[in-house]
Amino acid sequence: QSALTQPxxxxxxxxxxxTISCIGSSSDVGGYNYVSWYQQHPGKAPKLMIYDVSNxxxxxxxxxxxxxxxxxxxxxISGLQAExxxxxxxxxxxxITHMIFGGGTKLTVL
Amino acid sequence: xxxxxxxxxxxxxxxxxxxVSCAASGFTFxxxxxxWVRQAxxxxxxxxxxxxxxxxxxxxxxxxxxxxxxSRDNAKNSLYLQMNSLRVEDTAxxxxxxxxxxxxxxxxxxxxxxxxxx
Numbered sequence: 468q469s470a471l472t473q474p475x476x477x478x479x480x481x482x483x484x485x486t487i488s489c490i491g492s493s494s495d496v497g498g499y500n501y502v503s504w505y506q507q508h509p510g511k512a513p514k515l516m517i518y519d520v521s522n523x524x525x526x527x528x529x530x531x532x533x534x535x536x537x538x539x540x541x542x543x544i545s546g547l548q549a550e551x552x553x554x555x556x557x558x559x560x561x562x563i564t565h566m567i568f569g570g571g572t573k574l575t576v577l
Numbered sequence: 578x579x580x581x582x583x584x585x586x587x588x589x590x591x592x593x594x595x596x597v598s599c600a601a602s603g604f605t606f607x608x609x610x611x612x613w614v615r616q617a618x619x620x621x622x623x624x625x626x627x628x629x630x631x632x633x634x635x636x637x638x639x640x641x642x643x644x645x646x647x648s649r650d651n652a653k654n655s656l657y658l659q660m661n662s663l664r665v666e667d668t669a670x671x672x673x674x675x676x677x678x679x680x681x682x683x684x685x686x687x688x689x690x691x692x693x694x695x
Contacts, residue, residue, distance in 0.1 A: 470621065501679035505622070512672055512685040513614075513622065524683060556622050558680070565636050566680035571621040 471569035489557030497538035501560035586689030599656040599673030610676035615669035
């Protein structure tokens with residue numbers, strides 16, 4: 468099973484909104500509401516930003532939101548800030564291989 | 578405060594063995610499935626293995642089955658990954674993480690680097 472498909476890079480200016488897509492299949496993203504998103508700054512551990520498609524853990528800014536339509540999940544960051552510049556990974560539960568990550572998206576804040 | 582601290586990484590020759598550990602604190606360790614995720618240099622994340630609260634169930638990514646063993650000691654609040662028959666492609670930072678549910682990981686350690694090279 469291949470990795471979930473994410474754009475390699477996205478960019479936006481401070482204050483703007485950006486959306487990162489995560490394309491899977493009916494065996495993972497489309498079949499289960501167990502999609503999560505992680506933020507990773509260089510040299511740091513990943514941090515959970517969204518779980519169960521659209522839930523935010525305590526302490527995560529409400530500028531981060533998640534959604535899903537069919538086999539595609541999305542992470543939207545509104546009011547972009549310099550500190551949001553990082554790599555973002557989606558993941559999904561799948562009964563085939565237990566779980567699968569996306570290839571990652573590098574967010575650049577211009 | 579939840580803390581996960583990995584240790585035991587290092588340089589090992591191809592075919593060799595290494596065990597990495599993760600010390601947990603700040604939560605009831607025995608209540609959670611725990612997992613290992615790795616990241617090769619400059620690459621993305623890859624789930625490696627997961628173990629149930631009491632150690633009775635363990636699951637692995639296909640590429641490590643038969644070579645890696647995940648285990649835990651709830652009395653010591655510790656998670657382990659024993660790695661045998663190591664390959665160059667196993668070179669990565671190994672993170673331990675707490676499983677929220679359904680393979681969604683809410684707390685991560687800082688990682689420990691395992692380098693497989695001759």
